[in-house]
Amino acid sequence: MRDISTPQTIDVSLRDVVKHYGPFQALKGVSLEVAKGETIVICGPSGSGKSTLIRCINQLETHDSGDIVVRGITVDGTPANTRDVRIEVGMVFQQFNLFPHITVLQNCTLALRLLNKGTKRLNEEKAMYYLERVRIAEQAHKYPAQLSGGQQQRVAIARALCMEPPVMLFDEPTSALDPEMINEVLQVMEDLARGGMTMICVTHEMGFARRVADRCVFMADGEIHEIAPAEAFFDAPESPRLRGFLDRILPSTAHS
Amino acid sequence: MPTSVDYSGYFQQMLGGVSITVQMLLWSFVISLAIGTVFGILRTGASGVVQIPLTIYISIMTGVPSLLILFIIYYGGSGVLTALLGYDRSFDVSPFSSGVAAIAMVNAAYVCDLVHGAIRNLPKGQFEACTVLGLPRFHAWRLILLPQVFRLALPGLVNIWIIILKETSLVSLVGLSDLVTVAKTAGGATSEPFVFLIVASFFYIAMSTLTVPLANRLERRLNRGQTPVGA
Numbered sequence: 001m002r003d004i005s006t007p008q009t010i011d012v013s014l015r016d017v018v019k020h021y022g023p024f025q026a027l028k029g030v031s032l033e034v035a036k037g038e039t040i041v042i043c044g045p046s047g048s049g050k051s052t053l054i055r056c057i058n059q060l061e062t063h064d065s066g067d068i069v070v071r072g073i074t075v076d077g078t079p080a081n082t083r084d085v086r087i088e089v090g091m092v093f094q095q096f097n098l099f100p101h102i103t104v105l106q107n108c109t110l111a112l113r114l115l116n117k118g119t120k121r122l123n124e125e126k127a128m129y130y131l132e133r134v135r136i137a138e139q140a141h142k143y144p145a146q147l148s149g150g151q152q153q154r155v156a157i158a159r160a161l162c163m164e165p166p167v168m169l170f171d172e173p174t175s176a177l178d179p180e181m182i183n184e185v186l187q188v189m190e191d192l193a194r195g196g197m198t199m200i201c202v203t204h205e206m207g208f209a210r211r212v213a214d215r216c217v218f219m220a221d222g223e224i225h226e227i228a229p230a231e232a233f234f235d236a237p238e239s240p241r242l243r244g245f246l247d248r249i250l251p252s253t254a255h256s
Numbered sequence: 257m258p259t260s261v262d263y264s265g266y267f268q269q270m271l272g273g274v275s276i277t278v279q280m281l282l283w284s285f286v287i288s289l290a291i292g293t294v295f296g297i298l299r300t301g302a303s304g305v306v307q308i309p310l311t312i313y314i315s316i317m318t319g320v321p322s323l324l325i326l327f328i329i330y331y332g333g334s335g336v337l338t339a340l341l342g343y344d345r346s347f348d349v350s351p352f353s354s355g356v357a358a359i360a361m362v363n364a365a366y367v368c369d370l371v372h373g374a375i376r377n378l379p380k381g382q383f384e385a386c387t388v389l390g391l392p393r394f395h396a397w398r399l400i401l402l403p404q405v406f407r408l409a410l411p412g413l414v415n416i417w418i419i420i421l422k423e424t425s426l427v428s429l430v431g432l433s434d435l436v437t438v439a440k441t442a443g444g445a446t447s448e449p450f451v452f453l454i455v456a457s458f459f460y461i462a463m464s465t466l467t468v469p470l471a472n473r474l475e476r477r478l479n480r481g482q483t484p485v486g487a
């Protein structure tokens with residue numbers, strides 16, 4: 001979460017970002033600024049462009065127009081900038097996407113090793129440090145398929161953290177999990193947020209959003225309809241579409 | 257009537273034939289695997305510049321009989337090499353190398369299809385995870401993607417291995433003394449063709465059978481980490 005006492009630097013800035021898939025316009029001019037240390041939660045109906053938006057930030061999708069700047073690097077599609085941005089940004093997917101044929105520890109050290117970050121011992125120490133932070137160090141020598149979904153997702157978070165990115169993107173990290181495993185992952189994310197990580201999370205976990213998010217973003221039809229601090233977002237939504245959306249996904253007692 | 261001493265001389269020759277057949281098998285398989293894998297990766301790329309020649313290559317290699325390709329390389333190869341590399345030297349294309357070239361080129365097309373299919377069956381998330389971690393492309397293929405591709409393609413690759421084993425016998429038609437050639441010659445000389453041809457057949461059967469435990473070992477290795485939860 002953001003420390004309000006320090007002057008605000010912008011880690012991620014999007015201005016009028018437009019993205020088409022063929023003739024279909026998935027993003028219709030989206031603007032958003034994310035401050036260093038801020039936690040943003042993005043929600044909205046299926047197909048509204050949430051994934052597309054965060055995937056443009058690390059260029060898993062290339063945007064058609066508009067400006068994206070990540071920690072001073074303009075995301076313009078040039079190979080050098082794309083590479084630099086991916087060093088700054090870690091990502092966690094709905095389906096974990098761990099590498100199945102190597103151990104948890106190797107999943108975590110692989111990128112360090114290939115990018116010549118340090119000695120084998122230092123890399124393993126770093127990996128173990130982050131595996132401990134996601135509370136799964138004792139499983140380091142297992143293969144991903146030997147772990148539960150929640151454990152796999154925590155490994156995926158640790159794997160991203162090993163590169164020590166200042167910005168983390170989460171695309172529905174708990175949507176593929178059994179209900180009893182959701183909290184262990186949300187808890188890890190909350191710890192990260194409180195530790196000062198800049199985070200953009202697509203999630204429908206509204207309890208997490210209320211507790212952890214500095215601001216919440218509501219998207220529909222490729223546009224941002226509302227951006228508000230978590231409290232106002234849930235208790236006093238302005239746009240009718242957000243009101244309708246919250247009515248549908250929240251238990252009826254949650255807001256009046 | 258030949259004595260048993262003569263027979264043992266022929267069986268000695270057959271060992272030489274076995275050695276040639278096995279060498280052809282190994283070279284042809286390794287080369288077709290290497291070329292086919294590279295082509296299979298290129299085939300998944302979007303660039304039309306590569307797709308068109310690749311498509312042509314594959315339709316030729318899968319459409320024309322291997323024997324014809326072998327003849328073209330064996331009888332036409334030295335002319336082509338001389339034209340390409342200069343008239344001041346002469347190039348002989350040996351039966352062995354033209355056999356390896358023909359069989360490897362044909363089977364590279366099949367490996368390409370197999371590898372291409374396996375790549376398309378890999379979860380998209382595996383590629384995306386490599387991308388967002390910033391893994392250098394070559395290493396991502398080498399360490400992450402190809403091991404999974406070969407796991408998926410293994411049954412097909414075992415088939416190709418056995419097909420190549422049998423196709424090596426084509427070189428008997430350009431005068432190389434592989435196992436079939438030797439068996440045929442020995443059979444003719446001793447007027448006992450049946451014995452030698454049956455012995456040769458048993459060798460091919462033994463080689464194919466030997467493939468099974470080898471493939472199983474490889475499969476176990478490639479399946480590392482595939483154990484489901486609780487297993």
Ligand SMILES: Nc1ncnc2c1ncn2[C@@H]1O[C@H](COP(=O)(O)OP(=O)(O)OP(=O)(O)O)[C@@H](O)[C@H]1O
Nearest residue numbers: 021022024026044045046047048049050051052053
């Ligand atoms: N690769 C693609 N090709 C064509 N259309 C796509 C592609 N990816 C996404 N789309 C379309 O773009 C729109 C936005 O997709 P996106 O995945 O960003 O939505 P989302 O908000 O993340 O939805 P969900 O909650 O279902 O994940 C959808 O209508 C989707 O069908």
Ligand SMILES: [Mg+2]
Nearest residue numbers: 050051052171
């Ligand atoms: Mg999505």
